[in-house]
Amino acid sequence: MMYLSRLRPSLRSRDYRRDLADVQHMHRTLMSVFPEVVSGGSARQENGLLWRLDRTDSGHVLLVQSALEPNWGDLPSDYLAVPAETREMDSVFSAITPGRTLHFRCTANPTRVVRDPNDPKADRGRRVALHDEKSRLGWIARKGEQNGFVIPATSDGAMAVDVTPLPPKIGYKSSSAGRNKITVSAAQYDGRLVVTDADAFVEAVRSGLGRAKAYGCGLISLAPAVSA
Secondary structure, three states, X not given: OOEEEEEOEOOOOHHHHHHHHOHHHHHHHHHXXXXXXXXXXXXXXXXXXXXXXXXXXXEXXXXXXXXXXXXXXXXXXXXXXXXXXXXXXXXXXXXXXXXXXXXXXXXXXXXXXXXXXXXXXXXXXXXXXXXXXXXXHHHHHHHHHHHOEEOOEOOOOOEOEEEEEOOOEEEEEEEOOEEEEEEEOOEEEEXXXXXXXXXXXXXXXXXXXXXXXXXXXXXXXXXXXXXX
């Protein structure tokens, strides 16, 4: 079972404004509504937590996907402007069938690994963010190949997806070495996809696309594609 929650945070809430400025704080706040994990594994993965913040004309919308039903009553009393809405995702998964065309949105952290042949650690390389539109389109195309979907072409031959650069997501994480800054380069993908492998794509929707999943990246929203 998977759940999708729709939250409308209140900008009057001091706790929410703190979370808005620091993705590590946001991650901790969202994790606080789930049971503590004692298995020793990743708490985010155990709870299946993915989230995305959308900014709309009427305010902020926080989408939270999870494998367990969250207890939003554990949030600070003034955190939400209206009560949270939570529903099961059965209808989302039933729509994922081979050949089905769907509208999608995903905020992601497109990256690639760069290897220096003169670096003794070249077998590992270093991961760098992708900033130009061409490389970001290539990234979503590769993710499709790996996760059971393709981006179709428009009438003029372009990929049927818009890529919108987003401001960097900033946060701070404490460790034994001190306070480390988190910077996530994000982009929003809005477009159409065609399911090629239903099982692989279902897993992608469950687990998210790409990196920085704890920091508001990876969640895939789907909607039926309306015929022209």
